[in-house]
Amino acid sequence: MTYWAQSSRRVPRQRAIFDRRAISAAVDGLVDEFADSARPHVLAELKRALEAGHAELEQRLKDKPSAGHEITLGYAFLTDQLVRVIYDYVVTHVFPVANRSTAERLSVLAVGGYGRAEMAPQSDIDIAFITPMKRSPWCEQVIEAMLYMLWDLGLKVGQSSRTISDTMRMAKEDLTIRTALLEARLIWGDQELYEELRQRFWSEVVHGQERQFHSAKLEERNARHKRMGDSRYVVEPNVKDGKGGLRDLQTLYWIGKFMHRVESANDLVDVGLFTKSEYRSFRRAEGFLLAVRCHMHSITRRAEDRLTFDLQREVAKAMNFADRPGKSAVERFMQYYFLQAKRVGHLTGVFLSQLDAKLAKKRVASGFFAGWSSKPRMHKGYSIEGGKIKAPSNAWFAEDPVRLIEIFKIAEEQGVEVHPETMRQANRDAKLIDRAIKSDPHANALFLDVLCGRKDPESALRWMNEAGVFGRFVPDFGRVNAQMQFDMYHHYTVDEHTIRAIGLLSQIERGLLEGDHPRATKQIHKVSSRRALYVAVLLHDIGKGRGGDHSVIGAEIAYKLCPRFGLDQKETDLVAWLILHHLLMSSTAQKRDLTDPKTIEDFVAEVKSVERLRNLAILTCVDIRAVGPGTWNSWKGQLIGELYDAAQERLRLGHKRSGREHRVADRKAAVSELLGDKAYLAAEVGDLLADAYWIAEPEDIIAKNLIQYEEARRLKEQLSIHCEVDEERGATLVSVIAGDHPGLFYRIAGGIHLAGANIIDARIHTAANGYAIDNFLVQDLNNGPFGEDAQIARLKKGIHDALFARVELVPKLAARPLPHSRAKAFAVAPTVNFDNKASNHFTVIEVTARDRPALLNRLAHGLFTCNLIVQSAHITAYGESAADTFYVTDLTGSKVTSPQRLAEIEAVLLQASSDERQLELEKV
Missing domain, CATH: 1.20.120.330 (Nucleotidyltransferases  domain 2)
Structure with missing residues (x-):
């Protein structure tokens, strides 16, 4: 019996999909009426029947939206009936043969997904035409006529036409053909020919090739x-x-x-x-x-x-799927999707382990090793063989459910995998983990040993999660199991992100990521409690999906779970604080001006101790990196490193290292040393620049700015643009020296965007002689530096044309496609926040909006129209969202404090960042 024969009974109301008897009768009637001119009329009848069948199945899908088997089976049934009618029409009316020869035999087979009777609405129709020997003219005519009719009906057909012998030869050579034939089933045509094909396939192709x-x-x-x-x-x-x-x-x-x-x-x-x-x-x-x-x-x-x-x-x-408190419909749908994907993974492991066991029994040793087999070694009651640990009996976990935790601890400790058969048992018996087991001190100590394992805790925790033990033992983790974060920033579900973060923490501790995380690699061996750090990484996102601030919820969960895990009060307080503030360091580093002393003061006031700083820095690194490939880059590493060093120094000394005058003097001395024989520039040109410039800019960039300024003056250039790849910062430094004028910043930003670059950091300065010295760090769309000669030339031309008004910025920028066009799937309501406490000298404006082409340019233009002077800009992207932070003053160099004035600025920036604004720009 074929797969189809078993499955076809499950298609209800078949004639509502396609009534083959009625349609065949209609086709015969059209042939009687139109004779040789019947083909277009037959096609029209078949097209009507096909459309009606599709409409019926679409309605069934709406009525029963989860009936995957029934609907895919229905589409296969519809296709079968259509192919049969076409075959009968062609061989009966188009190319009739009264007495066919042995060569004039044809079988029409469904292969691939169609052969399995699993067809989605737009699936290709994979058909194999089988003939007994070299195709006769009649077979070729029938095949061609059938294909043309299918194509004329607008169907996508994948077809092959071969003899049985050719099919056998190709199946032996090609895995894809071999697999397709495995599912081949007869749609219509010669039954004996099909049976011969099947018999030869099993005897000539399959027999003896099972292992291969x-x-x-x-x-x-x-x-x-x-x-x-x-x-x-x-x-x-x-x-x-x-x-x-x-x-x-x-x-x-x-x-x-x-x-x-x-x-x-x-x-x-x-x-x-x-x-x-x-x-x-x-x-x-x-x-x-x-x-x-x-x-x-x-x-x-x-x-x-x-x-x-x-x-x-x-x-x-x-x-x-419907919305629920704390979870949207789409998040609930995707969580269910990932739970099914997880089940597929479990079934795969179980299936393959059973198959391996069956193959092992059939394997017969020969030669010197005949009759000899290695014995498994025993360890704490478990057998370990072939790099896998196995429970000794089927009732092993039922006898003592704590063993459900113990086996993963031993697997991590011994550096072995959990045998798939034992994974099957663990999955079956996970329900035995009750309140008593969850509160058992020994079980919790074992779990903590897995979490803080010295070899590979990531793999052990992933096995524990796949077996369903993790979520049973830590129900709060079970709640985020397979939970999707519906945004373009996070690449993985919450549980997968967490387990990856723990794996990264282990790699840092083992010194495997020293190149990317030198500070973390050094500091992790100085933390007062490594287990507190591992628990903090485990719980940092555990509050997601419950509504409210997940950091606050997570900290509350930590106070409940940490004592259960065996952590003391000091460790528990540290874990809760880390969870509550786990976004503080990345947010400060990426959204605030790290050269502003107030930024460091505020950050240190929250952190309070070097121990907290050390733990927070490591947690921040693994959290960002575990988001997904490419999320961590050298620029983020540079920012977090700068914040760490500044905060550590402040915490160590207990006060600011030196006053403003001393800081500027120290910076000038350091720059003079870097300049070497051009040290005179530090005084000669440097005196034109305010203290804010010397405090804000790194020493290496100041040195480059001064040399660029001297060269521009020597060449009598009114505009000097210097571009240089900065490997340490993972970006390209773009320094622009030009006569200062209103709107300079937004025009430079527009020119950079036109060149296809993204600005990640910007600092704007005006010298005493009226020249602006602006420094930008830019990256390409893959978060790498602009380094090729053509890219650099494009950058310079874009800035030059924008400043000299040789290009219309607004329509050009609006026409640029957003790299992440999928961002349109998200609704990000723009927000504008003002902070007059974050800096002693500037008003800090943070704008969050959906990322779109040249958003920074539009916001900068809005600030220009509000008569604000931008001192620095810091740009952060979170998938579909962008958070742009500006340090500004009014035209007198003062903070903006008037409520009315702030309201006016907010209105302008909301308009600049709104989707309506984008539509308006696109019409220009």
Whole structure:
């Protein structure tokens, strides 16, 4: 019996989808009426029937939005019936042969997803035409006529046309063809020919190649995972090819069918690869993923398999997910999606372990090693063999549920994996973790040993999470299990982000990331309690998804969990403080002027001790880095390092190192030393610059500015633009020296944006002789420096043209596409905040808005129209959001304090950052 034969019964009300008898009769009637001119009329009838079938299935999907199996089966049924009618029409009316020869035989087979009877609305129709020998003219005519009719109906057809012998030869050579044939089923045509193909396939292609196919499919799967990000928790997953997606389930079926010749997925239970419960999980995960894919195809009207942010909202709505307190509908939908992906991962491990065990039994040693096998070593009652630890009996965890924690502690300690069969037992018995086990001191001590493991706590915790033990033992962690963060900044679910952060912390402690995190690598060995730091990393995001400030909620959870884990009061207070303030250091470093003494004063007032600073800096590094690939860069490392050093010095000395005059004098002396034989510039040119310049700019940049100024004066240039890659800061330094005039900053910013660069930091200064010396740090769209000659030339031309008004900035900038076009899926309400306490000399304005082309330029122009002088700008991107911070004064050099004036500025900046403003610009 074929897979289709078992499955077709599950398509209800088949004639409502496609009534083949009625349509065949209609086709025959059209042939009788129009004779040789019937083809266009037949096509019209088939098109009407096809559209009606699609409409019926779309309505069924709306009525039963989670019925993945039924809908995909329905589309396969619709396609089958259509192909059968076309075949009958062609062989009966177009190319009729009264007595066909043995060569005039043809089988039409469904292969691939169509062969499995799993078709989404926009899936390709994969068909194989099989002939007994070299194709006869009649076979070629029939195949061509059928294909043209399918194409004329607007269908996407993947087709092959081969003899049986050719098919066997190609299947032996090509894994893809071998896999496709594994699922091939007869749609219509010669039954005997199909049976011959099947018999030869199993005897000539499959027999003796089981191990090779098993290995090849796993290698193929691993390569596919690597292409897709190698995590099942990426926030825009590929439903078909991603890790934990449909292709992983299909791979299990392919391997099982090839090894055991099963006809359907439920036969995997009979051969011992799944239990009945696991098979139900298989079907549930498969059905959900198929339903999601159907909705994606239906919404986009194309074969879309990537669940992008904009689609997530629409699919969540179509599948009737609703908002709940603390969680939106889309977050609930994605959490359920990732839970299914997690189940797929568990099933994969179980399936492969069973298969490995069966293969091992069949493996026979020969030669010198015949009759000899290695014995597993025993460790605390567990057997360890082949790098895997295994529970000694099926009732092992039931006898003492604390062992559910112990096994992961031993696995981490011994540097071995947990055997998949034991993972299956742990998953089954995780429900035994009750209140008594969670409060058991020994169990908590074991858990803390896993968390703070010296070898590889990340892997041990991930196994514990996959087995369902982690969420049972720490229910608060279970609440963020598979929880998505619906934004473009976070790449992973909360649990995956947390486990990765713990892994990064372990790597820093082991000295594996010293190049990227030299301070953290040194300071981690000075913390007073390493376990407090590990617990803080574990709990830093545990308050997400509950509504309210997750830092506050997380700190409250810490006061509950830390004593349970065995931490003392001092450690608990430290953990709670770190969680409450885990965003403080990154926010201060990226959004505030680190050369402003008030920034350091305020930061130190909150931190209060070197011990807190040390822990917070390490937590900040792993938190940012665990967000996703490319999130951590040398610029962020530079900022956090500068803040750490300044704060540490202040905490160590207990006061400001020196007054303003002394700081300027020290800076001038250091710059003079850097200048060497041009040391005279520090006095000659430096005296034109205010103390604020000397305090704000790093010594190396000051030296470059002074040399650039002298050279511009020698050449009598009115505009000097210098661009230089700054490897240490991970950006390109752009220094512009020009006569100061209103609007200079926003024009330079516009020119830089036109060149395709992003500004990440800007400092604006005016010398006593009226010249502006402005320094910008810029990066490309991949957060790297502009380094190529063509890029540098484009930067200089963009700034030059903007300053000399040789380009219309507004329409040009509005026309530039946003690199993250997916940001349109998010609604980010713009906000403007004023802070007159963050600096002693400037008003600090922070604008948060949806990131769009040249947002900084529009905000700078808004500040210009408000008659404000920008002293520095600090730009931070969080996926779809941008947070731009400006240190400003009014035209008299004073802070802006008038409520009325602040309200006017806020209105201008909100207009500049709003989506309505973007639409207006695009019309210019």
